Amino acid sequence: MSNFPESHPQLPIVTTLRAAGCVFAEDEARLLVADATNPEELAAMVARRAAGEPLEHVLGWAEFLGIRMTVDAGVFVPRRRTEFLVREAAALARPRAVVVDLCCGSGAVGAAIASVLDRPRVHAVDIDPAAVRCARRNLAGADGRVYSGDLYQPLPEALRGRVDVVVAIAPYVPTGAISMMPPEAREHEPRTALDGGADGLDVVRRVVAEAPDWLGPHGHLLLETSRRQVPGTLDAFARHGLVPRVVDLDGLHSSVVIGTGPG
Numbered sequence: 576m577s578n579f580p581e582s583h584p585q586l587p588i589v590t591t592l593r594a595a596g597c598v599f600a601e602d603e604a605r606l607l608v609a610d611a612t613n614p615e616e617l618a619a620m621v622a623r624r625a626a627g628e629p630l631e632h633v634l635g636w637a638e639f640l641g642i643r644m645t646v647d648a649g650v651f652v653p654r655r656r657t658e659f660l661v662r663e664a665a666a667l668a669r670p671r672a673v674v675v676d677l678c679c680g681s682g683a684v685g686a687a688i689a690s691v692l693d694r695p696r697v698h699a700v701d702i703d704p705a706a707v708r709c710a711r712r713n714l715a716g717a718d719g720r721v722y723s724g725d726l727y728q729p730l731p732e733a734l735r736g737r738v739d740v741v742v743a744i745a746p747y748v749p750t751g752a753i754s755m756m757p758p759e760a761r762e763h764e765p766r767t768a769l770d771g772g773a774d775g776l777d778v779v780r781r782v783v784a785e786a787p788d789w790l791g792p793h794g795h796l797l798l799e800t801s802r803r804q805v806p807g808t809l810d811a812f813a814r815h816g817l818v819p820r821v822v823d824l825d826g827l828h829s830s831v832v833i834g835t836g837p838g
């Protein structure tokens with residue numbers, strides 16, 4: 576609901592956003608008007624957006640699987656394509672599953688999984704304190720815990736060999752390709768969220784290498800990656816004894832690689 580009268584002139588906002596290159600200027604203007612609590616705040620929000628900040632950072636939230644997830648400025652914005660990974664993970668998990676969301680960012684993936692599964696226990700990890708703060712808020716209503724640290728390192732030892740599903744959207748952009756990303760990403764999302772090293776697979780390989788220690792019998796590891804990196808990802812899965820399969824969604828440039836541990 577807008578906080579402004581029906582007659583509030585949105586047109587100048589649309590014009591400003593369009594001039595700044597926002598393709599969905601009308602939709603964005605509507606969201607900004609609805610979220611601002613007074614005209615001064617609205618003007619500041621429009622100025623931030625026109626200067627190139629991601630809409631989600633300006634609003635402070637992103638819609639993900641129909642849920643409003645808090646996304647603070649400086650935290651990776653969850654992508655709608657990742658809803659595909661959430662559905663794949665949900666299809667594999669049993670009731671009361673133990674789920675680990677590695678590289679959780681805002682925690683949107685873990686929180687979305689928690690919203691569709693039957694009483695899962697979600698453990699989420701990120702190395703960036705700003706992301707951890709955000710994830711704690713998004714997972715507050717779930718049976719979940721959020722840890723700060725490097726990949727599996729902060730997880731409780733008791734989870735070793737008992738995790739049903741590990742999901743990870745690790746940084747997977749090759750270092751040399753970051754300069755070609757849209758400015759919204761490369762200027763407003765942290766480098767640690769994007770940079771996957773020379774071939775984009777540095778963090779992915781570490782996630783895969785340690786997964787067998789944490790997965791229970793027939794546990795699953797799900798990774799989102801770019802289609803170009805699927806062969807390298809499959810190679811990592813095979814090296815660590817995970818039986819992989821690849822799931823692509825038409826129209827997306829990313830794939831989900833799912834590895835299942837030996838029984």
Ligand SMILES: C[S@@+](CC[C@H](N)C(=O)[O-])C[C@H]1O[C@@H](n2cnc3c(N)ncnc32)[C@H](O)[C@@H]1O
Pocket residue numbers: 651652653654657677678679680681682683684700701702703706724725726743744745746747767768769778
């Ligand atoms: C591409 S973002 C994905 C965030 C979230 N899963 C999502 O889809 O919105 C990658 C995240 O991995 C985190 N990260 C990078 N290296 C990490 C590491 N070694 N351990 C834990 N988290 C890491 C970054 O801080 C960032 O939040």
